[in-house]
Amino acid sequence: MATLELVDLAKRFSKKVWGVRKMDLDVNEKEFIVLLGPSGCGKTTTMRMVAGLEEVTRGTIHLDGKDITDIPPRDRGISMVFQNYAIWPHMTVFDNIAFSLKLKKMPKAEIRQRVQETADMVKIGELLKRLPGQLSGGQQQRVALARALAVKPKLFLMDEPLSNLDAKLRVVMRTELKAIHQQTEATSIFVTHDQSEAMSMADRIVIMKDGEIIQIGTPDDVYFRSANMFVAGFIGTPPTNFFNIRCSVDGEEISLKHSNFKLVLPLKDFSELDAYNGKELVVGVRPEDIAVDSSDKALFTNKVLVVEPQGSHQVVALKLNDAIVKTIVSADQSVKPGDSIGFNFNLKRLHFFNMETENRIKTASEI
Amino acid sequence: MRITKPQLSLSRDNRKKMVPYLLIAPVIIYYTIFWLFPVLNAIVESFRDVDGIWTLGNYIYIFKDPVFYTALFDTAFLVIFSVTIEFVLAFGLALLINTKFKGSSIFLFLAMIPMALPAVAVGAMWSSGLATRGWLNSFLMHAGIIDDASKILFLAGGEMSRLWLIIIIDAWTVIPFVMIILLAGLQGIGADVREAGYIFGGTKFQVLRKITIPMLKPTITTAMILRIISAIQIWLIIVMLFGFNRLPTLLEQIVLNYDELGAASFERIGLALSVIVAIIVSATAILYLKVSGSFEKKKEQEVE
Ligand SMILES: Nc1ncnc2c1ncn2[C@@H]1O[C@H](COP(=O)(O)OP(=O)(O)OP(=O)(O)O)[C@@H](O)[C@H]1O
Ligand SMILES: [Mg+2]
Numbered sequence: 295m296a297t298l299e300l301v302d303l304a305k306r307f308s309k310k311v312w313g314v315r316k317m318d319l320d321v322n323e324k325e326f327i328v329l330l331g332p333s334g335c336g337k338t339t340t341m342r343m344v345a346g347l348e349e350v351t352r353g354t355i356h357l358d359g360k361d362i363t364d365i366p367p368r369d370r371g372i373s374m375v376f377q378n379y380a381i382w383p384h385m386t387v388f389d390n391i392a393f394s395l396k397l398k399k400m401p402k403a404e405i406r407q408r409v410q411e412t413a414d415m416v417k418i419g420e421l422l423k424r425l426p427g428q429l430s431g432g433q434q435q436r437v438a439l440a441r442a443l444a445v446k447p448k449l450f451l452m453d454e455p456l457s458n459l460d461a462k463l464r465v466v467m468r469t470e471l472k473a474i475h476q477q478t479e480a481t482s483i484f485v486t487h488d489q490s491e492a493m494s495m496a497d498r499i500v501i502m503k504d505g506e507i508i509q510i511g512t513p514d515d516v517y518f519r520s521a522n523m524f525v526a527g528f529i530g531t532p533p534t535n536f537f538n539i540r541c542s543v544d545g546e547e548i549s550l551k552h553s554n555f556k557l558v559l560p561l562k563d564f565s566e567l568d569a570y571n572g573k574e575l576v577v578g579v580r581p582e583d584i585a586v587d588s589s590d591k592a593l594f595t596n597k598v599l600v601v602e603p604q605g606s607h608q609v610v611a612l613k614l615n616d617a618i619v620k621t622i623v624s625a626d627q628s629v630k631p632g633d634s635i636g637f638n639f640n641l642k643r644l645h646f647f648n649m650e651t652e653n654r655i656k657t658a659s660e661i
Numbered sequence: 662m663r664i665t666k667p668q669l670s671l672s673r674d675n676r677k678k679m680v681p682y683l684l685i686a687p688v689i690i691y692y693t694i695f696w697l698f699p700v701l702n703a704i705v706e707s708f709r710d711v712d713g714i715w716t717l718g719n720y721i722y723i724f725k726d727p728v729f730y731t732a733l734f735d736t737a738f739l740v741i742f743s744v745t746i747e748f749v750l751a752f753g754l755a756l757l758i759n760t761k762f763k764g765s766s767i768f769l770f771l772a773m774i775p776m777a778l779p780a781v782a783v784g785a786m787w788s789s790g791l792a793t794r795g796w797l798n799s800f801l802m803h804a805g806i807i808d809d810a811s812k813i814l815f816l817a818g819g820e821m822s823r824l825w826l827i828i829i830i831d832a833w834t835v836i837p838f839v840m841i842i843l844l845a846g847l848q849g850i851g852a853d854v855r856e857a858g859y860i861f862g863g864t865k866f867q868v869l870r871k872i873t874i875p876m877l878k879p880t881i882t883t884a885m886i887l888r889i890i891s892a893i894q895i896w897l898i899i900v901m902l903f904g905f906n907r908l909p910t911l912l913e914q915i916v917l918n919y920d921e922l923g924a925a926s927f928e929r930i931g932l933a934l935s936v937i938v939a940i941i942v943s944a945t946a947i948l949y950l951k952v953s954g955s956f957e958k959k960k961e962q963e964v965e
Binding site: 372376380 | 859875
């Protein structure tokens with residue numbers, strides 16, 4: 295249980311290559327933070343700096359208020375699960391988990407007890423005498439987890455710990471990790487580029503791009519109140535659909551004109567758009583907020599391009615001008631490619647973005 | 662007439678099984694002709710005298726000869742000290758280069774130069790360097806460290822100083838070789854297991870001792886065996902620096918008896934010596950494998 299503060303943290307590998315450009319982040323006690331972002335955005339570099347494996351170029355790291363920027367990894371009270379486990383192949387599972395405890399000169403009986411306890415927690419209590427080479431990938435993963443938990447760290451770092459597991463095991467481990475976190479209450483930072491993993495596990499998600507933080511927020515924040523077009527496009531499968539529209543204010547109404555449709559909204563709910571009168575902006579609509587509407591109130595009617603059944607629902611893709619628009623339709627509706635279907639937007643869930651800055655335009659209608 | 666297929670050829674299964682044997686057959690034939698026959702011949706001949714009569718005389722001669730025991734001692738001394746020193750230094754260098762500091766690849770290249778020199782060239786270089794008027798003395802004189810009167814007589818020292826001179830030269834030649842093998846092993850280990858060691862409380866030294874070295878053990882064993890075997894066989898540099906019989910070693914004695922002394926009776930002494938050396942080499946290698954292997958068993962028991 296600890297707090298972590300990253301202040302103006304940066305890592306430059308060479309003249310042109312920045313691992314992290316600027317990170318400012320406060321992690322609260324017991325919090326489960328997920329770093330999420332595309333490949334190469336600096337997630338691993340951030341973790342390595344916090345762990346002390348990488349020297350920082352600029353900035354400071356405080357753990358529980360103490361500056362740990364320049365102290366060696368072993369004195370930080372941090373433990374880490376590596377992406378490819380990095381468990382020691384020449385040591386038994388027991389020795390892998392006991393390594394740090396032995397170095398701390400913990401009494402033998404106590405070590406034995408702690409190792410058994412942690413191993414049971416991650417369900418490898420029976421495997422203590424085995425060598426890692428005799429374990430499956432999932433079991434090795436659990437050894438790495440147990441090794442990291444046995445220390446009872448102040449801060450628990452996990453760099454894509456589930457990425458080498460198959461899809462099914464990944465979902466199981468996700469739940470287990472969350473349960474372990476609730477039990478141990480260790481402040482945790484978890485790296486992933488799987489957004490459903492991020493959404494389901496995080497107290498707060500930190501979205502990164504090109505070595506910088508784009509948005510910090512709860513899963514609801516980043517999903518329903520995406521800070522900019524990058525986040526809106528990155529979070530959610532399929533991602534948010536974007537439409538370029540021209541905005542004009544007409545008395546008590548505001549109308550948004552797209553080449554295929556025209557939205558008319560009450561100005562009182564969207565007064566922030568007043569400033570864009572006569573200008574262009576981008577409206578983002580998530581796939582589940584585009585609904586089939588067979589009445590004559592449909593916003594637009596279009597031919598279906600592709601249907602992708604997903605079991606619980608189906609993803610329907612349309613071609614609107616040159617852009618592909620994806621919507622989510624319930625499984626019981628029969629939709630076939632080539633069908634002409636009417637659609638409508640959920641007007642409570644529209645996202646507006648400034649065309650130049652790509653930043654969100656907040657509106658009063660936001661939930 | 663019609664020949665059915667099964668009559669003509671072996672079954673598919675049997676043919677498949679034969680493939681590996683067919684592939685290694687040339688190697689086996691080669692070894693039989695150029696290696697096994699000569700070896701067997703040498704063993705047989707070492708038990709006969711010049712007239713072809715069976716005898717243990719060659720071996721008795723050797724075991725009665727005090728030079729043999731000097732050679733045995735010198736060889737053992739060379740093996741123990743040169744291999745230890747070479748290994749420690751080479752491992753240190755390999756660890757250093759593996760940190761990939763700036764200029765490490767240039768350093769690696771420079772370090773490899775001695776490896777590229779043939780043994781004769783190494784001998785020539787050092788014997789001209791260590792002579793009283795050699796380049797080492799003249800360098801020291803130019804540097805003002807010694808004057809004309811106090812030239813160092815490198816090659817004129819007693820047996821111990823001669824041994825140490827050989828050890829130093831051998832180390833100089835061989836360290837790059839050992840270093841490359843260890844470096845290749847180190848690079849195969851990957852940084853993350855060491856980094857995990859640091860995170861889970863290890864100091865540099867603890868990580869080296871508990872993670873890097875145990876994981877490098879197969880490589881270390883290979884390098885050590887190769888080095889021990891070739892250190893037992895050291896002779897050319899000794900002869901080039903000091904001449905025969907000044908610093909007897911096992912192989913030097915073989916060459917001396919077999920090639921240099923001329924008489925047919927000495928040739929057979931040389932053969933008998935070869936057999937003894939072959940036994941010593943194999944025994945040492947097996948002993949080393951046993952010792953390094955048994956450590957592993959102990960460790961496993963500790964866990965139980
Ligand atoms: N040791 C290094 N030397 C030079 N550049 C590096 C080094 N490590 C990382 N980088 C660069 O820093 C940037 C950030 O890398 P990082 O590994 O932190 O990305 P990541 O977000 O973890 O990506 P992924 O999701 O693929 O793991 C990348 O552009 C990468 O090429
Ligand atoms: Mg990474």
